[in-house]
Amino acid sequence: MKKLYLFDFDGTLTYQDTMFLFLKYYNPEKYFWSFMKHIPVFILVKLKLMDAELAKKSFIASILKGEREIKINRKVISFFEEFYPQIIRESALNFLETIDRNHTTCYLVTASLDIWVKPFAKKMGMILLSTEAKFIDGVYTGDFNTKNNNGEEKVKRIKAQISNEKFDKIIAFGDTSGDKPMLSFAHEGHFQFFN
Structure with missing residues (x-):
């Protein structure tokens, strides 16, 4: 039986949001001031009065725009070494160990940027479908190469990736409304399964 597993990352496999965690780790002082400045923006997003993608782009750019890729990547490695596996839910780690990798394909499907999620996907043996810096x-x-990988965009990216490949069973895991289209797309959708 050929299976496809689709895992959201932040909040599903992790205990916390990695965007805030990484940006704070990258430059704590800059993060503090940028976060304070973006509070009105975050409120507007919560009230659905502002596009979440624009807010996210602005916040990430306020800390990382103009930074050299080589410097960011060095910081990503130390970030990964410090936070893996602590930020991954224990129940998720245990579940991942039970997957028969010989007959299964696993995707990490996240709105987070590829910048800091890559090493986590690699360690967990998953193909990464993320928002790309x-x-x-x-x-x-300070810009994205792709659309923010959330909601219907997740399904578009999955379909483009698997193309005409056939799976006997598609199983998806998510924890927010942004994962609902992916959960509906799967034969079996699990909401907040590891919580």
């Missing part, structure tokens, strides 16, 4: 000449532009 845009670099030009080795410098982060």
Whole structure:
């Protein structure tokens, strides 16, 4: 039986949101001031009066724009070494160990940026489908190469990735409304399964 597993990352496999965690780790002082400035923006997003993608782009850019890719990647490695496996839910780690990798494909499908999620996906043996950061000449532009990978976008990316490949069973795991389309797309959708 050929299976496809689709896992959301933040809040599903992890105990906390990795965007805030990584940006704070990257530059604590800059993070503090940027977070304070973005509080009105976060409120507007919560009230659905502002596009979440724009807010996310603005917040990430306020800390990482203009930073060299090589410097970011060095920080990503130390971030991963410090926080893996502590930020991954124990129940999720136990579940991942039970998967028969010979007949299964696993995707990590996340709205988080590829920048800091790559090492986690690699360690857990998953193909990463994420929001992708845009670099030009080795410098982060503050922009994205793809749409924010959330909601219906997750399903679009999954379909593009699997193309015409057939699976006997597709099983998805998520924890927010942004995962609902992916859970509906799967034969079997699990909401807050590891909580």
